[in-house]
Amino acid sequence: xxxxxxxxxxxxxxxxxxxxxxxxxxxxxxxxxxxxxxxxxxxxxxxxxxxxxxxxxxxxxxxxxxxxxxxxxxxxxxxxxxxxxxxxxxxxxxxxxxxxxxxxxxxxxxxxxxxxxxxxxxxxxxxxxxxxxxxxxxxxxxxxxxxxxxxxxxxxxxxxxxxxxxxxxxxxxxxxxxxxxxxxxxxxxxxxxxxxxxxxxxxxxxxxxxxxxxxxxxxxxxxxxxxxxxxxxxxxxxxxxxxxxxxxxxxxxxxxxxxxxxxxxxxxxxxxxxxxxxxxxxxxxxxxxxxxxxxxxxxxxxxxxxxxxxxxxxxxxxxxxxxxxxxxxxxxxxxxxxxxxxxxxxxxxxxxxxxxxxxxxxxx
Numbered sequence: 001x002x003x004x005x006x007x008x009x010x011x012x013x014x015x016x017x018x019x020x021x022x023x024x025x026x027x028x029x030x031x032x033x034x035x036x037x038x039x040x041x042x043x044x045x046x047x048x049x050x051x052x053x054x055x056x057x058x059x060x061x062x063x064x065x066x067x068x069x070x071x072x073x074x075x076x077x078x079x080x081x082x083x084x085x086x087x088x089x090x091x092x093x094x095x096x097x098x099x100x101x102x103x104x105x106x107x108x109x110x111x112x113x114x115x116x117x118x119x120x121x122x123x124x125x126x127x128x129x130x131x132x133x134x135x136x137x138x139x140x141x142x143x144x145x146x147x148x149x150x151x152x153x154x155x156x157x158x159x160x161x162x163x164x165x166x167x168x169x170x171x172x173x174x175x176x177x178x179x180x181x182x183x184x185x186x187x188x189x190x191x192x193x194x195x196x197x198x199x200x201x202x203x204x205x206x207x208x209x210x211x212x213x214x215x216x217x218x219x220x221x222x223x224x225x226x227x228x229x230x231x232x233x234x235x236x237x238x239x240x241x242x243x244x245x246x247x248x249x250x251x252x253x254x255x256x257x258x259x260x261x262x263x264x265x266x267x268x269x270x271x272x273x274x275x276x277x278x279x280x281x282x283x284x285x286x287x288x289x290x291x292x293x294x295x296x297x298x299x300x301x302x303x304x305x306x307x308x309x310x311x312x313x314x315x316x317x318x319x320x321x322x323x324x325x326x327x328x329x330x331x332x333x334x335x336x337x338x339x340x341x342x343x344x345x346x347x348x349x350x351x352x353x354x355x356x357x358x359x360x361x362x363x364x
Contacts, residue, residue: 009335034211034236035209035213037068037209037210037211037212041072044176044201044203044204046073047201047202047247048243051151051245052081054081054086055082056148056150057085057086057264059086060086060089061137061155061156062089069154070109074126074155075120077121082088082113083112084112086111086145086148087108088106088109088135088141089106089107089135105130106129107128107129107130107135108135108145109126109127110126110129111123111125121272125250137156138167143167146173151173151174151175151302152168153179156179162183162186162188165242167269169197174245175210176243176352177241179241180238180239181238182294185242185294187241191360193332198242198243200233200297201241201247202242202247202250203303204239205298210225210234211235212263213233240297248325250302251301251303254301254305257284258284260286261273265283266344269357273286273288273290274288277293279298281297287362288356292353294356304360307356308355308357310354310355
């Protein structure tokens with residue numbers, strides 16, 4: 001969508017005077033709503049092309065005038081064979097997405113495909129509707145739009161990730177959303193992963209990803225850059241796509257090449273499993289339980305491995321693999337972490353470990 005169309009949409013949705021609010025409060029409210037890069041969206045969504053034909057896609061955490069999700073689906077509408085595209089965001093922000101100037105009404109946009117044959121989502125082809133509420137994904141209006149959707153694709157606020165995913169599960173929606181790697185260890189999210197109801201997407205395996213942020217965003221020590229127009233971008237570590245749509249790479253077997261030895265793979269004192277500090281080092285000839293990093297989920301094939309559980313890191317996240325005693329509870333200041341794994345009487349790691357085993361132990 002071109003800049004003129006964006007400007008016209010902005011004007012049609014905002015006939016009232018835009019009121020300036022406190023910059024700090026606005027920034028605090030939006031501090032984890034980052035602007036996903038189009039290149040990252042393209043790299044991930046190309047794995048799901050077969051799922052979109054005849055479907056309604058809903059982007060419910062996106063300012064539709066500047067969202068790269070809306071851009072991807074509106075320009076690719078015919079190629080993907082979509083039925084309908086809907087987008088909403090929390091309130092209606094100015095075109096930098098993170099402005100401290102909020103208008104009185106949120107909007108929703110609906111696109112039903114090209115009408116004039118130019119293969120471009122023109123302004124007159126996009127339905128614009130003022131919402132009565134603030135456009136929050138939990139609002140009644142947003143939920144009614146959610147009910148129309150077949151697939152939800154967006155970057156939800158990281159701080160509301162549990163609640164956001166639970167809503168998608170409650171309404172039985174397919175989804176592709178971006179979140180933090182550590183969300184996999186949340187009690188609610190891990191239960192879904194263990195039950196094979198949600199998994200990591202294929203395009204991000206390691207490293208960090210770049211997101212746009214507002215001019216006023218506090219950069220601190222974060223790695224950042226400015227583009228040619230002076231817009232800020234930061235790099236965020238530990239980002240992953242979460243989905244319940246299947247893709248071919250998910251069923252590729254992890255090639256194992258190392259052999260087991262008790263010296264290289266020590267057994268935990270407080271659980272009958274061996275420590276495997278890197279996914280690539282999973283031994284091909286060990287059939288018992290193994291503790292592996294959460295990043296194992298990047299390579300997880302449910303036909304090859306079974307997820308048994310996850311170690312607790314504190315009282316509020318993860319699932320216990322057994323009932324721990326006070327002797328199993330190290331003192332990390334005021335954190336009182338539970339479920340840390342011990343090897344030779346010492347706590348091996350403060351990081352969560354997935355507990356896995358082979359589905360077919362006789363196949364090496």
